[in-house]
Amino acid sequence: VADPQKRLERMIEVLKGKRCRLTPQRLAMLRILSKSEGHPSAEQIYEQIRADYPTTSQATIYKTLSLLKNMGEVFEVTFASEGSRYDGNKPYPHPHVICTKCGQIIDPEFEAMAGISQEIARQTGYQITHQQVNFFGLCPKCQKEGQSPESPESKE
Amino acid sequence: VADPQKRLERMIEVLKGKRCRLTPQRLAMLRILSKSEGHPSAEQIYEQIRADYPTTSQATIYKTLSLLKNMGEVFEVTFASEGSRYDGNKPYPHPHVICTKCGQIIDPEFEAMAGISQEIARQTGYQITHQQVNFFGLCPKCQKEGQSPESPESKE
């Protein structure tokens, strides 16, 4: 996990460098994305921004997300048919571990991907540019809730 | 790659076992899915079916796909915002190598996923149920087309 403060400063610098305007809404988004706690969805970012700026529209969220993606300052995590999740803290492809019950996403330690990509490239003849590696299952918290009869928080 | 004929027979058996009807449209779909050459999209399946049964609707394609998915006889390959691709030949999670230019999908040899999943589970405390492992890049054919000035088939 990178230092959110450093990430925030870098994102601001990049925006300025491209002559983009630093509106209050954008600053609020940058603050959320520089941490990317749990890897928020567009909807979650929208909710959080609206707490401070109630007139904000989804379009603005998506436009800013798109802007940052194109600058390489946000990485879009896509999987299955659910909506995307966003990572502005580590804005490059890396493995994710996703809870299928509560939706939480964490970053595991896993350094072997580069080597595996090379092996796949050699074997298939493809010129590999990036990968998507996602593990799905129950997070520790949801495992407990599923077992103990005290907390019947099933959402299924 | 499993024997398409065997896969076809198995899919037919499973449908019969669940008292589902074997309509001509479904049979045609099973034939396509048992091979799953290049891992077709819903649209591609639709086009192929329409060659033989011109009145077929997309709804029927999606309904049958959903039916087979729930029976575990078709696996849905999802990535990015593009539509899904389907695999009825190896209907379980496995790594894919995807050409970002022509869209072709192939299955690489890669047996290490089970071990990696265990390692991730131990490290994160998650109870891993399945994974998604996709490699993106240019297939050998598209690499050549991109280099030689003779074939200016760029679709970007």
Next chain:
DNA sequence: TTTTCTGCAAATGCTTTGCATGGGA
């Protein structure tokens, strides 16, 4: 004959786009 499947069209959910207005720099 019964029940499931088909095909049409409308609905959905997430994301994108167009455009007039508003607000950074």
Next chain:
DNA sequence: TCCCATGCAAAGCATTTGCAGAAAA
């Protein structure tokens, strides 16, 4: 002041759903 960014609403796209008629078994 000059543009870029915002916010609204409408448009897009892949996929899903509802329902009446068609056709397996």
